[in-house]
Amino acid sequence: MAATEGKVITCKAGVAYEANKPLSFEDIHVSPPQPTEVRVKITHACICQSDLYFWKGKDTQKLFPRILGHEGAGICESVGAQVRHIKAGDKCIPVWQCECTKCGKCKSSKTNICDVFMFNWGSGLMPSDKATTRFTRVEDGKPIYHFFGISVFSQYSTMDEACIAKINPKAELHKICLLGCGIPTGVGSVWNICKVHPGSTVAVFGLGTIGLAVVEACKVSGCSRIIGVARDAGKLQRG
Structure with a gap:
């Protein structure tokens, strides 16, 4: 106690x-x-x-x-x-x-x-x-x-x-x-809203917390190609 x-x-x-x-x-x-x-x-x-x-x-x-x-x-x-x-x-x-x-x-x-x-x-x-x-x-x-x-x-x-x-x-x-908040928002967008299928090609606009969570969920979902779009070149390099 x-x-x-x-x-x-x-x-x-x-x-x-x-x-x-x-x-x-x-x-x-x-x-x-x-x-x-x-x-x-x-x-x-x-x-x-x-x-x-x-x-x-x-x-x-x-x-x-x-x-x-x-x-x-x-x-x-x-x-x-x-x-x-x-x-x-x-x-x-x-x-x-x-x-x-x-x-x-x-x-x-x-x-x-x-x-x-x-x-x-x-x-x-x-x-x-x-x-x-x-x-x-x-x-x-x-x-x-x-x-x-x-x-x-x-x-x-x-x-x-x-x-x-x-x-x-x-x-x-x-x-x-x-x-x-951030991670389930991104993951939920992939699994529950977009319902991404294996082999899909996905473009992710914005690579902040939510965007990176989307990328990870797409990887788990078996996407064949994931395109990251961001204005911060450093984020693209780190990805």
């Missing part, structure tokens, strides 16, 4: 208070998990273009203050009373595209945009009650909004149990954090 279990944790987080303004790296309070929630010690986090999109205030909600970040990895610190699939000490990946597994869209082979957890995207609130957050300011106790239900730009983050994936204890967290 962690010494912090059941207690409010004070930790550092990057808080976005306004669009296009530098994040404020400050102490915040992170509440313990409710019965169906998990609190995670975030060890590694990546920056994705989607984070920048919301930081710039291009989304319709424009929720501030907010803790961004949706691509990371960490270690489970504590769990709610009803959580069974993960325990304190387990390595894990926060999952922003989580699924209830029961709604029509979760059961469909055509989409994975869950009706239940779609709520996470825009509200900035916890799915368990759709009314509160687990982040508060130290100075005045005012709430700080969540981002995509996971907010990994914080040293600790509380999220619904559906938003967490237990991983192999031997996994290297500084590498596996890319599985939070």
